[in-house]
Amino acid sequence: xxxxxxxxxxLQDKLVLxxxxxxxxGEISYQELPGFIIExxxxxxxxxxxxxxxxxxxxxAQQNPRQIAQIIxxxxxxxxxxxxxxEVAGPGFINFYLKPGWLSPGLRELLQKGSGFGDSLVGAxxxxxxxFVSANPTxxxxxxxxxxxxxxxxxxxxxxxxxYTVEREFYINDAGNQIEKFGLSLExxxxxxxxxxxxxxxxxxxxxxxxxxxxxxxxxxxDKYKNMESxxxxxxxxxxxLEQKISAAKTVLAEFGVEYDVWFSEQTLHDSGAVAxxxxxxxxxxxxxxxxxxxWFKATDFGIEKDEVLVRANGIPTYYAADIAYxxxxxxxxxxxxxxxxxxxxHGHVARLKAGIQAVGYEPERLQVILxxxxxxxxxxxxxxxxxRAGTYVTLQELIEEVGVDAARFFxxxxxxxxxxxxxxxxxxxxxxxxxxxYVQYAHARISSIIEAAKAEGQAxxxxxxxxxxxxxxxxxxxxxxxxxxLPDEIAYAAATTSPHHIITYVMDLASFFHSFYNSCRVxxxxxxxxxxxxxxxxxxxxxxxxxxxxxxVSAPTKM
RNA sequence: GCGCCUGUAGCUCAGUGGAUAGAGCACUGGCCUCCGGAGCCAGGUGCGCAGGUUCGACUCCUGUCAGGCGUACCA
Numbered sequence: 036x037x038x039x040x041x042x043x044x045x046l047q048d049k050l051v052l053x054x055x056x057x058x059x060x061g062e063i064s065y066q067e068l069p070g071f072i073i074e075x076x077x078x079x080x081x082x083x084x085x086x087x088x089x090x091x092x093x094x095x096a097q098q099n100p101r102q103i104a105q106i107i108x109x110x111x112x113x114x115x116x117x118x119x120x121x122e123v124a125g126p127g128f129i130n131f132y133l134k135p136g137w138l139s140p141g142l143r144e145l146l147q148k149g150s151g152f153g154d155s156l157v158g159a160x161x162x163x164x165x166x167f168v169s170a171n172p173t174x175x176x177x178x179x180x181x182x183x184x185x186x187x188x189x190x191x192x193x194x195x196x197x198x199y200t201v202e203r204e205f206y207i208n209d210a211g212n213q214i215e216k217f218g219l220s221l222e223x224x225x226x227x228x229x230x231x232x233x234x235x236x237x238x239x240x241x242x243x244x245x246x247x248x249x250x251x252x253x254x255x256x257x258d259k260y261k262n263m264e265s266x267x268x269x270x271x272x273x274x275x276x277l278e279q280k281i282s283a284a285k286t287v288l289a290e291f292g293v294e295y296d297v298w299f300s301e302q303t304l305h306d307s308g309a310v311a312x313x314x315x316x317x318x319x320x321x322x323x324x325x326x327x328x329x330x331w332f333k334a335t336d337f338g339i340e341k342d343e344v345l346v347r348a349n350g351i352p353t354y355y356a357a358d359i360a361y362x363x364x365x366x367x368x369x370x371x372x373x374x375x376x377x378x379x380x381x382h383g384h385v386a387r388l389k390a391g392i393q394a395v396g397y398e399p400e401r402l403q404v405i406l407x408x409x410x411x412x413x414x415x416x417x418x419x420x421x422x423x424r425a426g427t428y429v430t431l432q433e434l435i436e437e438v439g440v441d442a443a444r445f446f447x448x449x450x451x452x453x454x455x456x457x458x459x460x461x462x463x464x465x466x467x468x469x470x471x472x473x474y475v476q477y478a479h480a481r482i483s484s485i486i487e488a489a490k491a492e493g494q495a496x497x498x499x500x501x502x503x504x505x506x507x508x509x510x511x512x513x514x515x516x517x518x519x520x521x522l523p524d525e526i527a528y529a530a531a532t533t534s535p536h537h538i539i540t541y542v543m544d545l546a547s548f549f550h551s552f553y554n555s556c557r558v559x560x561x562x563x564x565x566x567x568x569x570x571x572x573x574x575x576x577x578x579x580x581x582x583x584x585x586x587x588x589v590s591a592p593t594k595m
Numbered sequence: 596g597c598g599c600c601u602g603u604a605g606c607u608c609a610g611u612g613g614a615u616a617g618a619g620c621a622c623u624g625g626c627c628u629c630c631g632g633a634g635c636c637a638g639g640u641g642c643g644c645a646g647g648u649u650c651g652a653c654u655c656c657u658g659u660c661a662g663g664c665g666u667a668c669c670a
Contacts, residue, residue, distance in 0.1 A: 072611095072612095072613090074611090074613080076613090076614075077613095077614080077615095077616090077617095078614070078615075081614070085613085085614085087612095087613065087651095090613085090650060090651080091650090093650065094650085100650070124614075125613085125614045126613085126614075126650060126651070127650080128613080128614070171670075208670070211669085211670075212669060212670075213669075213670065329668060331668095340597080340598085340666080341666095343668095344667085344668045345668095346668085347668040348668060349668080351668090353668070353669090353670090354669075354670050355670090358670095378664095379599080379600065379663080379664055379665085380664055380665070380670095381664095381665085381670075382598090382599050382600075382664070382665060383598080383599080383664085383665045383666060384665090384670085385599085386598090386599090406599080406600070406664095408600070408601080408663075408664085409663085409664080411663095449608080449609090450607090450608065450609090451608085451609085453600060453601070454600095454601075454607095454608070455600080455601065455662085455663060455664090456607085456608085457607070459607085471618090471619060471620095473633055474619085474633075474634090476633090477631080477633050477634075478634090480631075480633090481630085481631055481633095481634080484630075484631055485630050485631085488630060489630085528611070532611085536608095536609080537609095537611095539609095540609055540610085540618085543609090543618070543619085544618085547618085550634055550635065551634095551635065551636090553630085553631095553634075553635080554626085554627090554634070554635040554636080555635080555636095557629080557630070558630055559629090559630045560629075560630075573630095594631085595631085595633075
């Protein structure tokens with residue numbers, strides 16, 4: 036448990052004791068202890084902690100909340116605690132003012148733990164999978180995929196820091212209709228490149244990358260497939276192109292800082308009979324039935340508006356059927372919970388999939404889908420609709436080259452997945468200096484520089500837990516320490532709410548507190564003891580800043 | 596029509612039922628002979644609208660308006 040949490044718990048115990056004492060003395064009457072909270076007031080004038088206990092008791096006790104608060108304060112035993120003073124405020128809050136130096140043990144703990152500070156065990160023993168990006172392997176990864184990549188990878192890092200065993204997975208949609216179309220498009224381009232007058236499929240993939248890939252095939256093996264039987268030719272070309280696309284995706288994602296544990300092929304679910312098994316299972320349990328050659332899942336029995344097709348009239352299973360099989364496979368692999376990050380345009384699929392999961396015997400709550408609103412692209416102040424057809428999309432590769440990994444990841448994680456965000460290309464390119472990522476990185480670089488300077492003067496040993504941390508009594512120092520000690524709770528909170536953007540909000544605040552401290556307190560050249568304490572505070576700030584940046588997948592430079 | 600998401604400052608966005616709702620950008624003025632001025636300090640405007648629950652609502656509920664996205668034998 037973090038130091039702040041320990042102090043809080045002690046406070047809570049003592050509050051309950053005070054209340055019981057008051058009851059025993061007949062000063063107040065109540066039946067049940069309400070679920071009160073102890074919080075950190077936003078306004079520093081309201082003390083270090085505050086509780087709403089008295090307000091919640093008012094009804095039961097049939098007394099004025101401020102009176103109750105006063106009674107509790109009178110019965111509160113400050114001995115053997117950090118509490119220096121209590122105060123009744125507002126509608127009946129009790130504010131606690133703690134003794135100077137109460138933060139020192141926490142700061143010492145932080146310095147001792149180093150980069151492990153912030154980790155917790157709230158998820159210990161639980162296994163979670165995060166599946167993200169999972170883009171069709173028929174084209175290049177684009178900016179929308181980049182948002183998913185940044186959010187998914189960061190979320191996985193957060194969950195790992197919170198003690199969960201985490202696996203990252205990319206689901207490769209290498210089966211079904213779109214692969215058919217892909218194959219037809221490849222074949223057409225291939226033949227066209229060889230001078231044939233091959234018609235391009237109606238709604239095929241028009242991307243130039245497909246032509247390039249086919250040019251590669253010709254460079255390698257000439258017209259080897261030209262006179263082959265069409266179906267076989269498509270199989271060869273598709274196989275080659277898929278391998279290329281997947282390998283390219285791996286490369287660019289790795290460049291973006293994302294490494295997956297598992298690349299899972301949809302096709303293997305068909306090959307292994309897992310999809311067929313699901314369909315049989317649903318038929319046999321009466322949850323599906325055949326009608327005119329089509330197999331329907333009775334989704335309406337699970338609260339869905341209409342039944343869903345599992346196998347089309349042409350005998351080919353739907354993506355939906357494969358997805359049920361896929362999620363059963365996930366649960367059989369022992370994940371307590373699986374999280375999917377999807378574009379919001381797939382939200383209609385969530386309820387259906389949950390119904391399917393339930394139908395094959397798993398609690399739908401074990402699947403969480405994080406819907407990510409789509410990225411709107413702005414250029415010259417105009418909204419560009421991202422479209423592969425129109426060629427108005429930015430690839431992940433281009434994004435990395437033009438904006439950089441640090442700025443791009445920071446930017447994508449900064450906003451709630453629910454927000455429909457605008458990405459101003461011109462701003463990202465031309466004014467990237469204004470990106471908040473630099474604000475945070477600058478703080479880290481500044482600290483590194485101070486510590487280097489201290490080393491040069493032979494003072495580096497000061498930046499340690501041995502310093503007399505009780506000397507850090509300036510308000511800007513206390514604010515900074517308090518913020519630093521919030522990190523474990525922030526990570527746990529971000530994990531519990533699966534909201535990566537909280538980490539950004541936190542680290543921006545942290546940087547702000549540090550810059551304020553820096554501007555009003557000197558570190559080097561002070562009295563040796565005070566300098567040692569301040570160096571330790573700087574070191575602690577660097578530790579927490581680097582920790583957050585690492586979680587987000589952004590570098591923590593020592594100089595800029 | 597029905598369903599999901601979103602409406603908070605001029606713009607982009609934070610905000611865990613608590614006290615006087617925040618940050619960045621943009622605008623104005625100030626700040627180190629000294630540790631990195633990519634920094635700090637100050638300046639003002641806002642919770643789409645209407646009800647309800649609550650001691651207390653940006654937060655929960657209902658209705659309504661606006662935008663986005665779904666509502667396939669596509670994925």
